[in-house]
Amino acid sequence: MESxxxxxxVEEWLRAVHGPDVSAPGGAGLRVHHEKVLRVPEGWSVPYNTIAFLDEGHAEKEIFPPPSVIVREPDGELRQAHPQPGGLSVPVAFPGQEAWREVVDPEYAKAGLGDLGVPPAxxxxxxxxxxxxxQTGQERENPEYKAGPVRRGYPKPxxxxxxxxxxASVGWLTREQLLIGLLRCEVYVPLDLASGKTERFYFNEERAELRVFSSTxxxxxxxxxxxxxxIATLAGYESPPNLVINGGPATFEDVSGAELAETAHRFPRRDTSVDVNERCPEADPELETFAAETAAKMGLPEPVKPPLAAAERARRRGFxxxxxxxxxxxxxxxxxxxxKRPEPPRGRPNDLRANGxxxxxxxxxxIQxxxxxxxxxxxxxxxxxRYGWQRVTGAFVGFALGEALGAAVDRMRLDEIxxxxxxxxxxxxxxxxxxxxRIGPLTQRLLFYTEAVIRSPHREQPENRDAERALGTVARNSLMRWLHTQGAPLDNADGWLVKVPELRVRRTPDDAELNAYHALATVSPTAMPLSGPDALVAALPSAMTAAGPGSAMSGGVRQAVRDLVSVTHPGEIDVEAATYLTWLFEPALTSEAFSYPIWNTSREIFDEHNPHQRGPVWTDLKAMVAESVPFFGKHGLPDLRVPELIGDGKGTLSVLGRAFAALSGFENYPEQALLRAVNHSGRSAITGAIAGALLGARTGIPGLPQKWxxxxxxxxxxxNIATDAFWHFDRHSALHEVDGWAQRYPRW
Incomplete structure (x- = not known):
């Protein structure tokens, strides 16, 4: 289409809206601003304004912001341009006619990419x-719609x-739209600070290929x-380089220099060029000055080094x-x-965190x-x-946070909430x-179950089946130490965890529940097995037993979780549900840069060839996942699930399903996901805890709502205890590297 x-x-539309004499004397006094007609990614931008302003110079008669109509290619659809840069165009209205208004995915609408148009998907x-x-109340779904990457659980840009x-990765943008958009983006190329040059590793002269990154x-x-x-500056080079763009975990794109140059020719630069060399925060020279000043104040013989190593470790974990x-x-x-000096300061800083x-x-x-x-x-x-430290600590803190959110409304009905x-x-x-x-009893038990797997002798005797079979006894002993913090008598309580003063706080108001745990921990003849979703607490500690190469039991995490759960919740539903959740934690805690979302992994756990996944409970588990987890890998609107509608909120499978429903589609909206996990009838605390653990495993502690x-x-x-478990089950185990580890975690 030509201009x-x-x-x-557009002139035909103006006549339809304002009358056939729109530009004639006595008419609406409007005309197209021909000098400003411009090709844009969506088609042609055709602005219009008053004749009094355009032809007669009356500035006070200008329509502001100046309106423009987009003539979309190739279909010729007319769309009213948004008055603000990056806003979305909308189909033009015709007087006296009904119309269908677009409902655009908020993820796209808020992205500020309106200059690229409104793709059908x-x-x-x-x-x-x-x-x-x-609105008449009539609605139509778009069968070609696709859920956006953030809703699907891709890393949040x-x-x-x-x-x-x-x-582009989910099909929202065409190749041309991507290329046009790239021209307004900046990239980062590693630079040697000493020479000010890019290393050959990042630029291949033979292929004219430059490796670039989306952020520091x-x-x-x-x-x-x-x-x-x-990128527009790179496209303007006499020989534009081919780009290999690293956009973060699971996001890469190859773009040829020829593509960029051709696109830049059709859509010339409108922004100011960016071309600077800079340092990452950890390499700021002012840090050396600060270190020297701090050393002088503290009387240190020499200042500490800039935090280059700390920054490298953080960046390796995606931060x-x-x-x-x-x-x-x-x-x-x-x-x-x-x-550490022979004559240390008389006291520590009162505010530890303010002092690093x-x-x-x-x-x-x-506390040290x-x-x-x-x-x-x-x-x-x-x-x-096998696991990422940031995911392990995120899962443990997420568990505690989820319980803290749900504790106040635990066992309440939704109308009561x-x-x-x-x-x-x-x-x-x-x-x-x-x-x-406040942390609650679920988190307290999580800590002591984690202590149990660390204290189990199987880690240091990997070939000893008797050592493996000891886990149940070790778990009972750890439960006794937890009960001791709640007021139960216990002689010779050892290990560091039971000695933490802040844990000696009663958080289980139900004496009957404490008595039931005590009877089971002491193998009392009167002990009655427990049942219900609290069995799921054992899943995360059990998953930790397989963190390092050669650290798992002979029966894998399945053996560990069954040994732990059976101490208190031996029923088949509880044991199998906890086993399923433990298997789910394994990929969630991965050391890889990207951890797949729950809507994906919750289905992949099921394996028809696994002999341990047979029977009616596993049939019910599959049905629970189908009911509670939408599938985002298809066209059309995703059916986001409502936690309140998944079971009764009290049974183990219902709690697990509600946690999945709360998370699915909301893993990049952590605050909303956690609130969904607790605002429902029934067992809000354990539902929030499980959802928080799975969420924290994906985001790490920095990705959880920091205000909470x-x-x-x-x-x-x-x-601290999550870190201890991570280190204990690592190949370079603290068991062999830390003096006093056996005192910290005595066997049994």
Whole structure:
């Protein structure tokens, strides 16, 4: 379509709306602004304004913002351009006619990519409006609609480039739209700080290929400087390089220099060029000055080094240290150096976190300062685990956070929740156990179950079947230590966890429940087996037993979880459901850069060839997943599930299903996902805990709602024992590397 044809279509529309004399004397006084007709990605942009402004120079007569009609190619559809850059165009209206308004996926609508048009696949459907613009109640779904990448659980993009790549990966953008969009993006190229040059590793002269990255967070961990340049500048080179774009986990794109040059010729640059060399926060020279000043104040013989190693460890786990975190790392390392001196300071800082420190716990359960790693990296970088440290700690803290959210409404009906907290239910950390953010009995048991798997002798005797069979006894002993913190007598309570003063707080108000656990832990003849979703608490500690090569039991995590669960919840439904959840934690905790979303992994666990997945309970488990987890890998609107409608909210399978329903489609919206997991009838605390653990495994601690993490009681204690479990089951186990580990975690 040529510009003249586009102008003719707009002039015809102006006459239809404003009358045939729209541009004649006595008419509406409007005409097309021919000098500003412009080709845009969506087609042709045809602006119009008043004749008084365009031809007679009356500035006060201008329509502002200047309106424009997009003539879309190739179908010639007329669309009213959005007055703001990046806004979405909408189909033009004709007077006196009904119309169908587009319902665009909010993920696309909020992305600021309206300059690329409104692709058909982002339109979820249409609602009908009458001639007066009032909705009639008629709706149509778009069978070609596809759920967006964020809803599907892809990594959440941080910038325009990552947004473009993710949209293209799900078919929302054509190749041309992607190329046009790329021209307005910046990329990052690793740079040697000493020479100011790009290493040959990132530029292949033979193929004229340049490796670029979408953000500094995605740079290779060893790099601390970069060249920041916009792609339009690269496209303008005499010989534009071919780009290999790393957009983060699971997102890569190859773009030829010829493609970019041709696209840039058709859609010339409108933005200012970007072409600068910069440093990552950890390589800021001011940090060296700060380290020297801090050393002088503390009387250190020499300043600590800039936090390059810490930043590398964080980046390997998908995070980046902020400038403030870099400064706190220098401060924290300085404090630790001062505390190790023959004449240490008289006291520790009162506010550990403000000084780059965090609470650690010694073998007597007392707080000892350690370096704060902000939930972004393990400070002993020798891991050869199947799991990612950030995922393990995220899962444990997420579990505690989910329980803290659900504890206040646990066992309430949904109408009671609404009556107490309003029509939206719980919207913030509610008061439970006297204050918001208190850990509850589920988290307490999680900690002691984790202690049990660490204290089990099977880790140091991997070929000894008798050592494996001891796990049940070890679990009973750990339950006794937990009960001791709740007031039960116990002689010679050993290990560090039972000595933590803050754990000696009663969080289980039901004496009957405590008595039942005590009877089972002591193998009393009067003990009655428990049943219900609390059996699921054992899944995460059981998954930890297979973290490192050669650390699992002969029967894998299935053996571990069955031994743990059977101590208190030996019923088939509880045991099999906990087994399923443990298998689900294995891929969720992966050390890989990308952890797949629950709608994907929850189905992949099922294996028709697995002899341990047979029988009526496994049939019910499959039915539960089908009922609670939508499938996003197809066209059409996804059927997001409502947790309240999954079972009764009390049984083990129902709780598991409600946790899945709360998460599915919301894994990139952590606050919303957690609130969905607790705002329902029944067992809100355990549902929130399971959802929080699965969510935290994907996001790590930094990806959980920080306003709630900051209020979470004993957050660092939870992180501490998760780290201990991670290290214990690593190939380079603390069992062999740390003096006093056997005192910290005595056998049995």
């Amino acid at each position: 003249a044809e586009a102008v003719a279509k 982002v339109v979820a459907g249409w609602v009908q409006v009458n001639a007066e613009g009032v 941080e910038n325009r480039l990552e947004t473009l790549l993710s949209f 967070r995605n740079l290779p961990s060893r790099e601390h400087g970069y060249w920041r340049v916009d 980046e240290l902020t400038p403030e975190e870099c400064q706190k790392t220098v401060l924290g390392q300085s404090w630790l150096a001062a505390l 420190l965090a609470p650690g716990y010694d073998n007597e359960g007392q 300062p350690r370096l704060d790693t902000f939930g972004k990296y393990f400070d002993r970088d020798r891991s050869s685990s 609404h009556g107490t907290y309003g029509p939206d239910g719980v919207t913030d950390l509610p008061v439970a156990f006297d204050l918001p953010g 993490v900051e209020q979470l009681e004993l957050r660092y204690l939870v992180e």
